[in-house]
Amino acid sequence: xxxxxxxxxxxxxxxxxxxxxxxxxxxxxxxxxxxxxxxxxxxxxxxxxxxxxxxxxxxxxxxxxxxxxxxxxxxxxxxxxxxxxxxxxxxxxxxxxxxxxxxxxxxxxxxxxxxxxxxxxxxxxxxxxxxxxxxxxxxxxxxxxxxxxxxxxxxxxxxxxxxxxxxxxxxxxxxxxxxxxxxxxxxxxxxxxxxxxxxxxxxxxxxxxxxxxxxxxxxxxxxxxxxxxxxxxxxxxxxxxxxxxxxxxxxxxxxxxxxxxxxxxxxxxxxxxxxxxxxxxxxxxxxxxxxxxxxxxxxxxxxxxxxxxxxxxxxxxxxxxxxxxxxxxxxxxxxxxxxxxxxxxxxxxxxxxxxxxxxxxxxxxxxxxxxxxxxxxxxxxxxxxxxxxxxxxxxxxxxxxxxxxxxxxxxxxxxxxxxxxxxxxxxxxxxxxxxxxxxxxxxxxxxxxxxxxxxxxxxxxxxxxxxxxxxxxxxxxxxxxxxxxxxxxxxxxxxxxxxxxxxxxxxxxxxxxxxxxxxxxxxxxxxxxxxxxxxxxxxxx
Amino acid sequence: xxxxxxxxxxxxxxxxxxxxxxxxxxxxxxxxxxxxxxxxxxxxxxxxxxxxxxxxxxxxxxxxxxxxxxxxxxxxxxxxxxxxxx
Numbered sequence: 001x002x003x004x005x006x007x008x009x010x011x012x013x014x015x016x017x018x019x020x021x022x023x024x025x026x027x028x029x030x031x032x033x034x035x036x037x038x039x040x041x042x043x044x045x046x047x048x049x050x051x052x053x054x055x056x057x058x059x060x061x062x063x064x065x066x067x068x069x070x071x072x073x074x075x076x077x078x079x080x081x082x083x084x085x086x087x088x089x090x091x092x093x094x095x096x097x098x099x100x101x102x103x104x105x106x107x108x109x110x111x112x113x114x115x116x117x118x119x120x121x122x123x124x125x126x127x128x129x130x131x132x133x134x135x136x137x138x139x140x141x142x143x144x145x146x147x148x149x150x151x152x153x154x155x156x157x158x159x160x161x162x163x164x165x166x167x168x169x170x171x172x173x174x175x176x177x178x179x180x181x182x183x184x185x186x187x188x189x190x191x192x193x194x195x196x197x198x199x200x201x202x203x204x205x206x207x208x209x210x211x212x213x214x215x216x217x218x219x220x221x222x223x224x225x226x227x228x229x230x231x232x233x234x235x236x237x238x239x240x241x242x243x244x245x246x247x248x249x250x251x252x253x254x255x256x257x258x259x260x261x262x263x264x265x266x267x268x269x270x271x272x273x274x275x276x277x278x279x280x281x282x283x284x285x286x287x288x289x290x291x292x293x294x295x296x297x298x299x300x301x302x303x304x305x306x307x308x309x310x311x312x313x314x315x316x317x318x319x320x321x322x323x324x325x326x327x328x329x330x331x332x333x334x335x336x337x338x339x340x341x342x343x344x345x346x347x348x349x350x351x352x353x354x355x356x357x358x359x360x361x362x363x364x365x366x367x368x369x370x371x372x373x374x375x376x377x378x379x380x381x382x383x384x385x386x387x388x389x390x391x392x393x394x395x396x397x398x399x400x401x402x403x404x405x406x407x408x409x410x411x412x413x414x415x416x417x418x419x420x421x422x423x424x425x426x427x428x429x430x431x432x433x434x435x436x437x438x439x440x441x442x443x444x445x446x447x448x449x450x451x452x453x454x455x456x457x458x459x460x461x462x463x464x465x466x467x468x469x470x471x472x473x474x475x476x477x478x479x480x481x482x483x484x485x486x487x488x489x490x491x492x493x494x495x496x497x498x499x500x501x502x503x504x505x506x507x508x509x510x511x512x513x514x515x516x517x518x519x520x521x522x523x524x525x526x527x528x529x530x531x532x533x534x535x536x537x538x539x540x541x
Numbered sequence: 542x543x544x545x546x547x548x549x550x551x552x553x554x555x556x557x558x559x560x561x562x563x564x565x566x567x568x569x570x571x572x573x574x575x576x577x578x579x580x581x582x583x584x585x586x587x588x589x590x591x592x593x594x595x596x597x598x599x600x601x602x603x604x605x606x607x608x609x610x611x612x613x614x615x616x617x618x619x620x621x622x623x624x625x626x627x
Contacts, residue, residue: 075562078589085590111590118596122557126593129558 001233004209006181008226009192012201013244014158014179015237018230020215021161021168028105028138036094043089043100046140051077053136054167061170065197072166076133085111101141108134132165158219162210169194179203179221181228183210203228253532257539258289264541268517272535273329273525275503279317282324284528289535292329294451294525295390295503296321298374299336302343308370314377322385329386331451331503331525333430334374336360336392355465360393361403368406375410382422390428390451395435400446430503431489432456440492450493451525454504458482477506487519494520501525513537543608544616549600552627556597560627565589567622573609575619586619 033039054077062070079085085107092103112127159172159180172180177200185192185204195202201223209228220229220240229236262272273294274285285293301309301317322330337343338359351357364371378389391403404427414421431437432453444450454477459466461482464475476482486502493500501523506512508530516524517538526534552560568575568586575586579601584591586605597603605623607616 071559071562074566075558075589078562078565082588082590083585084588114590114594118594120555120596120598122554123593123596126558 001236002209002230004206004228004230006203006206006209006226006228008202008223009185009204010179010195010198010200010202011224011247012179012199013220013222013224013240013247014201015220015232015240015244016178016218017155017157018160018214018217018219019157020212021159021164028101029099030102031099032097033093033099034097036097039093039100040090042141043093043103043137046100046137047080047086049140050133050136051080053140054080054133057167057170065170065194069170069194069197072129076129076167079130079133080137101138104134104137104141128163128165132167135165136167158221160210160212160214160219166194169198172198172200179223181206181219181221183207250529250532253536254287254289257532257535260535260539262291262535262538264517264538266541268541270517270521270538271501271523272531272538273331273501273503273523274528274531275525276321276528279320279324281528282321286324288528288531290528290531292331292386292525293321293325294329294331294501294523296330296332297336298332298334299341302335302337302346303341305345307345308373311373311377311380314374315380318378318381318387319384322381322387325385327386329388331388331390331428331449332378333390333392334361334378335364335371338363355459355467361391361399362393365399365402365406371403371406372410375407376414379410379414379421379425380419382425383420387422388426388428388449390430390449392430392453393432393456394429394443395433395439397439397442397446400429400443404446428498430456431500432504433460434485437485437488440489441495444492444496444498447498449498450489450500451503451523452486452489452501454482454486454502454506457485457504458506461485477509478512483512483515483519486516486521490519490521493522499523508534510534510537514541517541542612543606544612545604545606546616546620547602547604548620548623548627549602550597550627551599553599555599555601556592556595556627558593561589561592563626564622565592567619571607571609571611571615571619573607573612573615575615576606576608578604578606 054073058070058073061073088107088110089103092098092106093100108131112130115127115130116124118124156176156178158178161180161182163182163184164180179201180195181203183206192202192204201221203221203223203226206228214230217231220232220236222240261269263269271291273292274288274290275295276282276285276293277297278300301314318332337346338348338354338357342348348358378387381387391400394400407427411421426448428447428449428451429436429443430453431440431450436443455466458464458475458477462475462479464471490500499522502516502521503525507524508526510533513534524534550556565587576583577586577592577595579595579597582595584595586592605619607619
């Protein structure tokens with residue numbers, strides 16, 4: 001097995017035989033012609049044929065992918081009709097008595113060099129377009145069918161090529177092509193964009209990993225991770241067959257469930273949200289049709305910085321997520337470091353038992369200057385969408401009151417500075433300590449919502465360190481003790497007219513979906529890829 | 542006689558392949574010659590490689606000179622086209 005890392009530009013998994021496409025510019029022969037006039041005529045005829053092919057390609061692309069994608073081939077036609085281009089070719093034939101193929105190739109090189117020398121990366125990439133259209137004319141002259149058209153025969157296969165021109169990509173026979181891998185290319189190329197439109201897994205930039213001798217060998221390609229496995233071993237093959245089935249199931253569910261309500265057969269509705277760790281995860285949230293974000297862990301802002309992140313830096317991150325989610329709720333959890341998440345510049349003292357130590361809200365309440373920076377950023381971002389603030393590791397009513405006091409101080413400062421924020425921003429707490437469950441009635445009177453962090457709630461309820469791999473059966477989140485804790489929190493929330501959700505891993509556990517529905521959870525927030533399977537389970541309840 | 546006007550490109554990507562293609566196709570609708578000049582370099586608006594080779598970016602000012610039988614109509618329409626597409 002050979003493993004190659006490329007750049008995934010179009011998601012999906014393909015498993016099949018490799019077919020190497022001969023798209024490398026093969027050397028064009030230089031010949032002396034006896035009759036330059038006839039050779040010019042030969043060129044003109046080939047050029048006209050190529051323009052007609054582009055017209056057909058244009059119409060086909062417009063029908064399959066839309067006008068926007070087709071316009072590129074209008075520009076390609078103009079290139080073949082450009083008087084400077086045509087004159088250069090015809091002059092070469094007449095003056096040097098060379099064959100048309102050679103004249104076209106030389107002119108293409110010259111025009112491509114002009115683009116390559118421009119100080120604009122977009123224009124530099126147009127060198128490939130010049131070569132693409134010129135190759136088409138040469139193929140006609142040589143009576144060769146274009147590389148993209150040669151795929152009509154044989155079994156399904158994965159295309160492996162040095163590079164693929166956009167025109168070659170759209171001509172790939174989608175019934176036969178499983179995906180493609182190229183040595184060159186860029187993620188912004190037309191080819192990558194077309195691959196995504198066609199729903200074909202695609203990987204570019206494998207560089208030296210390209211080997212024409214792989215023709216006919218079996219390969220596994222993963223367009224999400226950019227991995228290519230040539231001659232995969234049994235374990236890899238099995239693993240990726242599983243992933244492929246999972247991905248296809250995902251697509252099927254998406255097709256079937258996108259936009260559908262998360263509702264049981266008897267009409268009980270559950271809000272189905274997603275958990276994220278950074279702004280870029282919003283793409284996956286939207287792709288999986290989550291109804292909101294139930295947990296945005298703000299730790300990444302601290303873990304990935306060398307020093308305390310500034311208000312502006314945090315504001316931009318929260319704003320980006322809020323804007324992308326529009327009206328949909330985005331619950332942002334305030335600073336939750338300490339325990340297993342350590343950050344150097346906080347200078348936290350070593351603790352023998354950090355899970356029971358100085359972490360999360362405890363840091364915020366003793367170092368309000370750090371907490372205030374985050375709260376200011378959150379409030380300022382709140383006007384760009386539907387943000388809610390969630391406080392972690394709460395064990396007492398006093399902690400909530402202290403945190404709200406600090407929040408009120410920040411609000412007063414903002415009002416004084418005439419800075420807008422959402423006056424009605426929801427404030428909720430994580431339910432992840434036994435103390436918070438026992439005090440749930442009193443806590444519910446203080447906040448707008450509860451969200452249960454099942455990992456920590458399991459750890460603290462069962463006295464099982466979540467980092468200890470040897471506790472196995474003792475650390476069972478299905479334990480009746482944990483489930484009863486969840487029920488107590490939900491019942492207290494409902495007695496006080498607030499909503500209660502789960503934002504821990506347990507929310508996605510399909511074995512417990514029935515139990516959660518019976519308990520009456522209002523919201524479940526899970527990883528983006530778990531959203532659709534969970535919606536499916538709830539709709540079948 | 543000829544018609545002349547200046548135009549500032551506001552398209553963030555400048556005169557890239559798609560608008561350049563549209564511009565050339567539009568210019569070809571007229572009999573008049575249409576010459577686009579930027580920074581002293583002039584090209585024929587009916588030739589795609591010339592237009593793309595000009596490397597016009599956002600904020601660049603170009604001068605357009607139209608000369609021929611239909612120059613009044615061509616200049617007015619071409620200016621309108623540039624405003625809408627670039």
